[in-house]
Amino acid sequence: MRGMGRALGLGDEFFLDLVGERGGADARFTYYPPCPRPDLVYGLKPHTDNSVVTVLLLDRDVGGLQVLLRGEEWVDVPVLGRDELLVVVGEEMEIMSNAAFRAPTHRVVASGRERMSLVLFYQPEPHRDLEPAEELVGGDRPAMYRKLKAKAFADGFWDTFALGERTIDFLNIKVGRQQQQELQEAAGVSV
Numbered sequence: 001m002r003g004m005g006r007a008l009g010l011g012d013e014f015f016l017d018l019v020g021e022r023g024g025a026d027a028r029f030t031y032y033p034p035c036p037r038p039d040l041v042y043g044l045k046p047h048t049d050n051s052v053v054t055v056l057l058l059d060r061d062v063g064g065l066q067v068l069l070r071g072e073e074w075v076d077v078p079v080l081g082r083d084e085l086l087v088v089v090g091e092e093m094e095i096m097s098n099a100a101f102r103a104p105t106h107r108v109v110a111s112g113r114e115r116m117s118l119v120l121f122y123q124p125e126p127h128r129d130l131e132p133a134e135e136l137v138g139g140d141r142p143a144m145y146r147k148l149k150a151k152a153f154a155d156g157f158w159d160t161f162a163l164g165e166r167t168i169d170f171l172n173i174k175v176g177r178q179q180q181q182e183l184q185e186a187a188g189v190s191v
C-alpha cells in the first residue's frame with residue numbers, strides 16, 4: 001500500500017492513514033479438491049474482492065487463478081513452482097483511489113488436481129468513511145463513488161457474491177454524470 005500511495009504522488013502513508021491501524025485482515029484458506037469434470041464447474045466463480053488489497057499465497061504447483069483483462073480475455077496467473085505472493089486490488093481501494101486503481105475480476109478454474117491457496121483480505125477500520133480521497137478528485141476527475149461506511153460496504157459482500165455482482169454495483173455506489181456535476185458544484189469546482 002505504501003507503493004500505491006507513492007505511485008500516485010501522495011506519499012507512503014497515504015492509504016495506510018485512510019484505512020487506520022486497526023483495520024485487520026480476514027484470512028481465507030481454500031482447499032480445491034480434485035474435480036472429475038472441470039469443464040462443468042468453477043473452483044471459484046468470477047468476482048472482485050471486497051478488500052483494500054488482497055494478498056494471496058498461491059499454490060506452488062497447481063494453477064487455476066485467472067484474471068479478466070479488458071472485460072473480455074481470461075489470462076492465467078502463472079505457476080512458478082515456488083511460494084509466490086500476489087497482491088490484488090480490491091473494490092475498497094478502487095473507491096478510495098477514485099478508480100486510479102481498479103479491482104480486477106478474477107476466478108479459479110477447476111482442475112483434476114487438488115489445489116490450495118491462502119488469502120488475506122485487508123480491510124479498513126469498520127467505522128471509517130469509504131469515499132474517493134479528496135486529493136484524487138478534481139475538475140477533470142469528478143468523484144466516481146459516493147461515501148458510505150466501510151462496515152456497510154463489507155456487509156454487502158456475501159449477497160453480492162451470491163448474485164455474481166460487484167459490491168460497488170450492488171450497493172449502487174457509482175455516481176452518475178449528473179450527480180458528479182452536482183457534487184462538484186456543491187464543492188465549488190466549476191465544470
Ligand SMILES: O=C(O)CCC(=O)C(=O)O
Binds near residue numbers: 030049107108119
Ligand atoms: O484461490 C485463489 O487462488 C483465489 C481465491 C480468491 O480469489 C478469493 O478467495 O477471493
Ligand SMILES: [Fe+2]
Binds near residue numbers: 047048049106
Ligand atoms: Fe478473490
